[in-house]
Amino acid sequence: MRSMKKMTGLVVLMLMVLGISACSAEGQIATEQSGGVVKLTPYHTATLTATDTPTPEGLPTNTPVPTVTATPQVYEVKANDTLIGIAVYFGLTLEELQAANPGVQPALLTIGTKLTIPAPKVKTEKVSVVTPVPYAVTIGAPDCTLSLTGGYHCFALVENGEETTLENLTAEITLTDPDSGEEISQQVLLPLSRLAPGTSLPFYTYFVPPVVTNATTSARILTVTEARSGDNTVFSLVINVDEVSIPVDGASAKVTGTVALEEVGSETSFITLLAVAYDAAGRVIGMRRVSPQLEWGIEGNFEFEVTVYSIGGIIDRVEVLGEAGK
Numbered sequence: 021m022r023s024m025k026k027m028t029g030l031v032v033l034m035l036m037v038l039g040i041s042a043c044s045a046e047g048q049i050a051t052e053q054s055g056g057v058v059k060l061t062p063y064h065t066a067t068l069t070a071t072d073t074p075t076p077e078g079l080p081t082n083t084p085v086p087t088v089t090a091t092p093q094v095y096e097v098k099a100n101d102t103l104i105g106i107a108v109y110f111g112l113t114l115e116e117l118q119a120a121n122p123g124v125q126p127a128l129l130t131i132g133t134k135l136t137i138p139a140p141k142v143k144t145e146k147v148s149v150v151t152p153v154p155y156a157v158t159i160g161a162p163d164c165t166l167s168l169t170g171g172y173h174c175f176a177l178v179e180n181g182e183e184t185t186l187e188n189l190t191a192e193i194t195l196t197d198p199d200s201g202e203e204i205s206q207q208v209l210l211p212l213s214r215l216a217p218g219t220s221l222p223f224y225t226y227f228v229p230p231v232v233t234n235a236t237t238s239a240r241i242l243t244v245t246e247a248r249s250g251d252n253t254v255f256s257l258v259i260n261v262d263e264v265s266i267p268v269d270g271a272s273a274k275v276t277g278t279v280a281l282e283e284v285g286s287e288t289s290f291i292t293l294l295a296v297a298y299d300a301a302g303r304v305i306g307m308r309r310v311s312p313q314l315e316w317g318i319e320g321n322f323e324f325e326v327t328v329y330s331i332g333g334i335i336d337r338v339e340v341l342g343e344a345g346k
Contacts, residue, residue, distance in 0.1 A: 198235070
């Protein structure tokens with residue numbers, strides 16, 4: 021009897037243990053199915069250490085941007101072109117253009133001649149700005165003549181009314197379309213570096229085609245300063261014209277004469293002569309600027325011969341001016 025009770029107790033105990041286990045299992049399944057979050061243990065990976073990676077050979081590297089270098093160009097001489105006109109048009113001095121074309125003679129400039137036009141020099145240093153000062157300088161309305169190629173040759177005569185020599189003269193010549201009011205302007209330099217008291221010189225420029233054939237013209241002085249005293253880089257000349265030969269058609273004039281330094285003993289390396297042709301009405305119709313090689317005579321004189329051509333009209337007279345320099 022006591023054994024039966026003991027067996028019955030064990031059976032009940034086992035049934036209770038099985039019931040508890042079953043309830044635990046059912047509770048766990050219910051929790052997972054109800055959307056509860058299961059906490060996962062994170063998986064830690066090894067952290068990579070940065071190392072220097074060698075650059076493979078043969079791969080392209082960054083190339084510096086090349087500096088832009090101005091390239092010379094070639095210009096073919098056309099009818100009525102002059103060397104100084106070409107120089108002014110391309111923003112050069114006559115000396116720079118001649119230096120780039122040492123074999124070209126200004127007096128023998130022919131149509132079709134190919135000239136090397138060097139790039140204008142780029143100045144990197146600071147340049148002081150010349151402030152115009154009021155002087156008794158007058159400039160007339162430009163006289164413009166239509167060229168055979170459809171451009172405009174323009175001269176504007178400037179006169180020095182001061183009792184002192186002037187320099188750094190620049191001007192602006194403008195063409196205006198009377199219908200549209202459109203303007204085309206060019207800034208020009210005086211063909212000589214200085215303008216003596218009581219003398220006149222023409223500014224010159226050429227407007228390339230196409231241009232308005234009935235354009236109105238105007239000119240104004242941009243800068244002018246008094247010549248520096250004690251400057252020993254520019255010297256005055258004494259010019260004696262011996263003969264002016266003008267053919268019947270008046271299309272050209274040949275001038276011969278002699279030149280001497282105003283200050284005897286001055287050391288010079290070049291001279292510049294400017295022949296200006298006028299018609300009977302006093303209009304400038306031609307200009308020729310030459311820089312002949314110096315061959316001073318025994319008495320300190322230099323003989324010259326220069327031919328100037330008309331751009332339109334009959335030549336009545338010719339004036340020759342000039343200067344010397346180091």
